Amino acid sequence: MKFSLVMATLGRSVEIERLFNSLVNQTYKNFEVIVVDQNEDDRVVKLVDEFRDRLEFVYLRSEKGLSRARNVGLKHIHGELVAFPDDDCWYKPDVLEFVAKQFLADPELRGLTGRSVDGNGVASQGRWSDQILTVDRYNVWKCATSYTIFLRAEAVIRAGQFNEALGVGAGTRWGAGEEVNFLLRVIQAPMYVRYDPNLRIFHPEPLMVMDDKAFSRARLYNRGFGRVLGLSGYPFYFVFYLIFRSVAGGMLSALRMDFKRAKYYWIAASQRFLGWID
Structure with a gap:
């Protein structure tokens, strides 16, 4: 082969x-x-x-x-x-x-x-x-x-x-x-x-550093993620679960005072939602 x-x-x-x-x-x-x-x-x-x-x-x-x-x-x-x-x-x-x-x-x-x-x-x-x-x-x-x-x-x-x-x-x-x-x-x-x-x-881990490049990547990648969820007709409960998982990650990061990672998770959650409704 x-x-x-x-x-x-x-x-x-x-x-x-x-x-x-x-x-x-x-x-x-x-x-x-x-x-x-x-x-x-x-x-x-x-x-x-x-x-x-x-x-x-x-x-x-x-x-x-x-x-x-x-x-x-x-x-x-x-x-x-x-x-x-x-x-x-x-x-x-x-x-x-x-x-x-x-x-x-x-x-x-x-x-x-x-x-x-x-x-x-x-x-x-x-x-x-x-x-x-x-x-x-x-x-x-x-x-x-x-x-x-x-x-x-x-x-x-x-x-x-x-x-x-x-x-x-x-x-x-x-x-x-x-x-x-x-x-x-x-x-x-x-x-x-x-x-x-x-x-x-x-493959290297791209999120070792939370900087503007990581935030830009989060916007593009998660909006694409959400777009595929929409194109493929995933049910609302599953979309909600994937969005909420990022929201929960952001909340935990904020409680740990890791505000840059919390920002990353918020971007991920919001862009997944936007991609889904695109």
Whole structure:
């Protein structure tokens, strides 16, 4: 089974080199790296040339926008399995081998997701279940983010394209949620997707510092989160639960005198609501 790893990139170099080195060290070697470059300079071209003798590349360019880039990349996949590594994530040496074994052992499996951890193995980018789960529309929020999703190519084809109004660089208010929106179409097909917490992908925790950048990210990401809830027709009680969870986090942070984190949670709650009614 061959992997097609679709990596969109803008503005990064050192992080890409880290990812490429982690791919060179994979114990499972049957994969291609589809690089979709959105830079105006040649920083990524230089890295691709540097690693070309060790990795199989398909090099492409696209207009800005993460979903746009992924849609360009999906037109060029050759593998039976497809993944969407971020340009700042990286893999343990046995990640592709672990994933391939899961798909080979279970012909009914159409998707496998895992958790995100930082370089020390601590959970990053959200809350993650500790249990193996069949992914559904209610637990998907604690079972997947873009770079922890692996799908059979047939599931990708069935799901169609990423919604280009969602995601980083889309030019809209909805700066995230495109991967969950995409995965929900796989689940609702219906196709069997499993979450395994033993599948761990490295990614830095973006909320180590509560600053203006974190607040801006909270606005875009949570409005996108809310938009997906609206597009997918989630019932009010579930939307209320997700909003109230952020409100509760803000209240607890305020009681601890952590007012910056309280502000972050308030932004998250309000933007989820606004995204939902958009």
